[in-house]
Amino acid sequence: MEYNSRKSVVAAIRSYTISRAVDYDVYESEPQTFYAKCKMYGCGCDWLIQASLIQKKSCWEIRRYNGRHMCTMGMISQDHSKLDSNIVAEAIRPLVETDPSIKVKSIIAKVQSRFNYTISYQKAWLAKQKSIAKVFGGWEDS
Incomplete structure (x- = not known):
């Protein structure tokens, strides 16, 4: 697979591992x-992925991929x-x-329904602050 930036490669890998309930180092x-390798690499799971910048094409490419995770991560609950x-x-x-005064508990519920994970109050509050800054501008912009 090819990607236009390093950021998009890492985002795709993150998205994959979040949706599959597995983790990597x-x-x-x-x-x-x-x-990147599976956290359980060498303990029953051989998943790894290697991406590199291809200078000639000026794009990022997945160079090596060992297929699906063979582990079941019970740790991520x-x-x-x-x-x-x-x-x-x-x-x-x-x-x-649509609603800048949305409650943090509503954000936690939305993340639960979308990603199937229950995030901490602190992470939800911080995400709300970052989202408000992106939508309406931060203190520096004011």
């Missing part, structure tokens, strides 16, 4: 390469380490645009 992260406040902020942006 970054094995190597350089400006022109990104390698409530929250996912890759489901950070930035991803949540993008997911709730339409809600914040």
Whole structure:
């Protein structure tokens, strides 16, 4: 697969692992390469992914992929380490645009229904603040 930026490759990998309820560790992260392995790599799961910048095409390409995870991550039950406040902020942006005074509990419920994870109050509050800043501008912009 090909991607137009490093950011989009990492976002696709994050999205995949969040939806599959598995996690990974970054094995190597350089400006022109990104390698990740399953947290259970070597313990029954051989999942890994390697993406690199292809200079000739000026795009990012998945160079190596070992297929699906063979592990079942029972550890990730409530929250996912890759489901950070930035991803949540993008997911709730339409809600914040229509109702900037939305309750944090409503945000937690929305994330629960969309990603099937229950995030912490702190993460939901931070995501709301980031989303408000993106929609309406931050203190510096004022």
